[in-house]
Amino acid sequence: MRNALLVPLLAFTPLAAAADAKLDPANTAWMITASVLVLFMTLPGLALFYAGLVRSKNVLSILMQCFAIACAATLVWVVVGYSLAFGDGGSANDWIGGFGKALLAGVDSKALSGTIPESVFAMFQLTFAIITPALVIGAYAERVRFGGMLLFSMLWLLLVYSPIAHWVWGGGWLQKMGVMDFAGGLVVHLNAGMAALVCALVLGKRRGFPDTAMPPHNLAMTVTGACMLWVGWFGFNAGSALAADGTAGMAMLVTHIGAATGSLAWLVCEYLRYGKPSVLGIVTGMVAGLGTITPASGFVGPLGAIAIGAAAGVVCFFATSYLKRVLRVDDSLDVFPVHGVGGILGTLLTGVFAAATLGGVGYADKVTMGDQLLVQFYGVLAVGAWCGIVTWLLLKLTDAVAGLRVTGDEETEGLDTVLHNEKGYNL
16 A cells, blocks of 8 residues: 555564665664764753753753653663564554563664664664653643652653554554654654643642743753754654665755744744744744654655744744643643644644645555545544543652652742752852
8 A cells, every 4th residue: 555655654663674684884874873863852952951941940950850861761661661662562563562672682783673773773762762751841840859750751651652652653553554753743742742731730830820930041051952952853853764865865954944944933923923033932933843844854845844844833833822821831841832732733734745746755555635634633633642641640640659749838949959959050
């Protein structure tokens, strides 16, 4: 059934490799580089981006959370996460991988995944498993207990991220249905965004929100992190081709176009609404453009990238304002309106701009734009529902076991001092 989409849809799973595949040094070198770039997105990119957005009394807590998640997620991924996401689940393979690759069994120096070492593939996918729960911390910044955050994040990695990664990339039911998610619109961005929304609702508002001003304490730090995210995202999207080829090259190009267009679209929205464009706005528009182009990056051309980036800047701008000003949901660092809404928008628009007439790669045989849009919509519903329900249950479980929210007085004092007995600035 699949012609044009066969390679990009199946390239994510080691099971797709032919028995006689040989290691390709160029592909291997590129994928090692891409893995470094994606890890660079979390440490230090996302850590600095988020740390600059919180108040000075909480800067170390954000840096600590990103660093700790990178460490803990690594062990969870090695022990069982990789196996659940990309292992063979046997009769249950539509839903979850098995335990055959627990502790990375069989992943030795000679094992291949396509034309690259499976160790490199596992490492590349680990960097995705690190950044996704790290994105979620922006929703409950400045009010969560460190131990509760870490426990929740690791349970979430096992019970939400790993199954969804398997559905979309590991040979699961959404992949078989033909859903198009090249680099993580569903697996990373909608997943993290939906979890963030549930976290914000369950933990409740910060003390003083929305009446008390809570401006970023260091926008220079945030812009530095944003620049690192932009560069690292080339590994995120172009690396998802799993080869140094034309697909990777086009994915890199449209990723850059999407980021630039999203930034400018957000800037224009701010100028028209407030009379002045802001530094925070232009970097947030960049992240919105990058998150929204992510699922489409291996399937669309430059025209699609411009349209998707522009849509991201406008839609995510208004989603951010609506969530905080109308619904008064305290998603502290705008994870849902930027990543969640961007992931939904990008996933749906992939079904449009993948059309060959619009410069995309085209659809599988006997599949129309309407058919593909329906598949994309099913993917959004399935990922949103699973993530929302399981995230809520895990939050309740974590709260009962370890506690989630600090007290009001502790929140006022700041998490750096209360939780870590340190200060980010000793002036």
